[in-house]
Amino acid sequence: MKYLITFSYDGSKYSGYQKQPKKRTIQNELEKVLTKINSNKKVTISASGRTDAGVHAYNQKAHFSLDNEFDLDKLKHSINSLIPDDIYIKNVTKVDDDFHARFSVKAKEYIYKINIGEYNPIEKDYIFQYNKELDIPEMEKALKYLEGTHDFKSFVKAKDIKEDTTRTIIKAKLIKDHNLITISLLGTGFMRYMVRNIVGMLIEIGEGKRKSEDLIDILNQKDRTKAGMCAKACGLYLNDVYYE
Amino acid sequence: MKYLITFSYDGSKYSGYQKQPKKRTIQNELEKVLTKINSNKKVTISASGRTDAGVHAYNQKAHFSLDNEFDLDKLKHSINSLIPDDIYIKNVTKVDDDFHARFSVKAKEYIYKINIGEYNPIEKDYIFQYNKELDIPEMEKALKYLEGTHDFKSFVKAKDIKEDTTRTIIKAKLIKDHNLITISLLGTGFMRYMVRNIVGMLIEIGEGKRKSEDLIDILNQKDRTKAGMCAKACGLYLNDVYYE
Numbered sequence: 304m305k306y307l308i309t310f311s312y313d314g315s316k317y318s319g320y321q322k323q324p325k326k327r328t329i330q331n332e333l334e335k336v337l338t339k340i341n342s343n344k345k346v347t348i349s350a351s352g353r354t355d356a357g358v359h360a361y362n363q364k365a366h367f368s369l370d371n372e373f374d375l376d377k378l379k380h381s382i383n384s385l386i387p388d389d390i391y392i393k394n395v396t397k398v399d400d401d402f403h404a405r406f407s408v409k410a411k412e413y414i415y416k417i418n419i420g421e422y423n424p425i426e427k428d429y430i431f432q433y434n435k436e437l438d439i440p441e442m443e444k445a446l447k448y449l450e451g452t453h454d455f456k457s458f459v460k461a462k463d464i465k466e467d468t469t470r471t472i473i474k475a476k477l478i479k480d481h482n483l484i485t486i487s488l489l490g491t492g493f494m495r496y497m498v499r500n501i502v503g504m505l506i507e508i509g510e511g512k513r514k515s516e517d518l519i520d521i522l523n524q525k526d527r528t529k530a531g532m533c534a535k536a537c538g539l540y541l542n543d544v545y546y547e
Numbered sequence: 548m549k550y551l552i553t554f555s556y557d558g559s560k561y562s563g564y565q566k567q568p569k570k571r572t573i574q575n576e577l578e579k580v581l582t583k584i585n586s587n588k589k590v591t592i593s594a595s596g597r598t599d600a601g602v603h604a605y606n607q608k609a610h611f612s613l614d615n616e617f618d619l620d621k622l623k624h625s626i627n628s629l630i631p632d633d634i635y636i637k638n639v640t641k642v643d644d645d646f647h648a649r650f651s652v653k654a655k656e657y658i659y660k661i662n663i664g665e666y667n668p669i670e671k672d673y674i675f676q677y678n679k680e681l682d683i684p685e686m687e688k689a690l691k692y693l694e695g696t697h698d699f700k701s702f703v704k705a706k707d708i709k710e711d712t713t714r715t716i717i718k719a720k721l722i723k724d725h726n727l728i729t730i731s732l733l734g735t736g737f738m739r740y741m742v743r744n745i746v747g748m749l750i751e752i753g754e755g756k757r758k759s760e761d762l763i764d765i766l767n768q769k770d771r772t773k774a775g776m777c778a779k780a781c782g783l784y785l786n787d788v789y790y791e
Contacts, residue, residue, distance in 0.1 A: 313669045359669055391668040424635040425557045425603055429669060 304372045307398045308382070311361050313389040315428035315537065319356040320363070329354075329390060333365070336385040340378070341369045349404050351411065351544040355496075357536030359429070362393070364544045366404040402546075410473060410545040412489045413498045416538045417506070420482025430483065431538030437509030439479055444515035445508045446475040446486070448522075449501065456525035458500040468494065468525075487542070496533055504531035549612045550622070551642045557633040558603040559672035559781065565597040573598075573634060577609070580629040584622070585613045593648050595655065595788040599740075601780030603673070606637070608788040610648040646790075654717060654789040656733045657742045660782045661750070664726025674727065675782030681753030683723055688759035689752045690719040690730070692766075693745065700769035702744040712738065712769075731786070740777055748775035 310333075318326040322334070330348060337346035350365040373381075379395045386392070416430040419437055423430070449472045456468040474489040486505060488498055504521070507513050513531070521530050554577075562570040566578070574592060581590035594609040617625075623639045630636070660674040663681055667674070693716045700712040718733040730749060732742055748765070751757050757775070765774050 311668055313671070361669075388671055389668045391666050393665065421637065422635050424555055424633045425605075425673060427557070427632055 304370075305366055305368045305398050305400055305402065306373075306375075306378070307364060307366045307396050307402065307404065308379075308392050309362050309364055309394040310390060310392045312359060312363065312391070313428075314354060314357050314359040316389055317356065319354060319358070320350060320360075321353040329363075332387055332390060333382075336382055337367055337369070339385060340373075340381055341371075344370060351404050351408050351541075352493075354539075354541055355536055357428070358539045358541070360541040362543045363541050364404050364546075366398055366402060404544075407546050408492070408544055409547060410489055410491055411493060412487060412542040412545075413493065414488075414540045414542045415486045415498065415502045415534065416540070417484040417486070417502075418482055419484055428537050431535050433506065435510070437484065437506065438511060439477065439484070439509070441511075441515050442486075442505050442509045443477050445505055445518050446477055448515065448518045449475040449488070453522050454525055455494065455497055455522070457521050457527055457530045458497045458504075459494045460496060460527060463495045470494070470497075499534045499536070499539060500527075500530055502534040502538070506534060507531040548614075548616045549610055549642050549644055549646065550617075550619075551608060551610045551640050551646065551648065552623075552626070552636050553606050553608055553638040554634060554636045555605050556603060556607065556635070557672075558598060558601050560633055561600065563598060563600040563602070564594060564604075564607070573607075576631055576634060577626075580626055581611055581613070583629060584617075584625055585615075588614060595648050595652050595785075596737075598783075598785055599780055601672070602783045602785070604785040606787045607785050608648050608790075610642060610646060648788075651790050652736070652788055653791060654733055654735055655737060656731060656786040656789075657737065658732075658784045658786045659730045659742065659746045659778065660784070661728040661730070661746075662726055663728055672781050675779050677750065679754070681728065681750065682755060683721065683728070683753070685755075685759050686730075686749050686753045687721050689749055689762050690721055692759065692762045693719040693732070697766050698769055699738065699741055699766070701765050701771055701774045702741045702748075703738045704740060704771060707739045714738070714741075743778045743780070743783060744771075744774055746778035746782070750778060751775040 312329050318328050320329045322328055322330040333348055334346055346367050348365045348367040354360055375395045379392050382392045417433050418430045419433055422432050422434045452471040454469045459468055471491040476487050478485045508515055556573050562572050564573045566572055566574040577592055578590055590611050592609045592611040598604055619639045623636050626636045661677050662674045663677055666676050666678050696715040698713050703712055715735040720731050722729045752759055
């Protein structure tokens, strides 16, 4: 039986999503628990994509197969009772054999949280502590330029480029709630560090180091060295994954 | 020179505020840094009160004396540059010799955060994960009964009673924002576990195990065994301390 889980996690205590020997990773923890549930027969899971160390998820998705058929709600509770409390299974469904949590993805939403108010030690692992004003209207203009289909080569490290770097950003927006700024990027796919590199450049636009129009040049130059810094992992959340 | 600092901290990584040998405590960290700033001559600080392990603070206050006079802003930056990043000095002022961060307190506000929505692993150390509905109007009625001057003996462990257990709650309120409930208690003084014991009982009222009127009996009985459970530390914040 093939199952799809929706789960959230606090990435601050993990060396990222992906399995790594001798490291605490989300995938390691999930596979340990699922293997136990599968009468100790090894279970491998496939997520919608990896998240890096320190990055969080509200609705990550992954599929796996178990030898037996389980009641979905009982399976959810079994996993949650065995998994560390900084990971939480929100939902379990059955999926067809040809479903793949990564290859079937139609769109993904990432959000990035920035505190422009006073430094807050309580949220330092969950919201990027920028702690200064940002030019919000200029950042919003830049977000508009991001929407559409572009070659995002300037936002990917050369060594991470394995394929075509063209992606579509369906919606790019910014929400300001008091001192909390949330940037949301909904797109067909994202490459490694792409969101953090885009946010890094948006921050440089927000602090007046660049103009929003510079984004057009940067996209055209297709050169990572032309774009800005990479924003810290702590503010980033995989917010949702969409299938058909 | 006598100084007063206002500071915030993430209590989840500390064995409480108060100095303890071989434990990581807020007071230990602050005294280490202040002693260094005071040319390695031992500095002792006095806070408005202790907070227990796992309890956070947005505006804790403490006084201490240094041999030399410092520019206030520079002193703030010096402490922040040396202290772990889960503690933050928000403000430094000079105070008179007869000021005492604990004995001069006129009122304190504690807040307690409860998530009545789905379990959220990302906020588990910062918001109590109750994850079920609560009867808010009934809890609000109980909060009204708390206001005024009462003997709070039913909300203090017998072994912690050293003195008169009468205190005044100036204002007791509840704010609901989507699935986040924040209970705020403003009072002249609080004894150990008093806020968490009150919140524990409010939760039992919210889940229908007790009625709001029961609170009057419980206060009258002056017996810890009559009141409810002690709420978890993670939801509690020392929000503010008021002087003259």
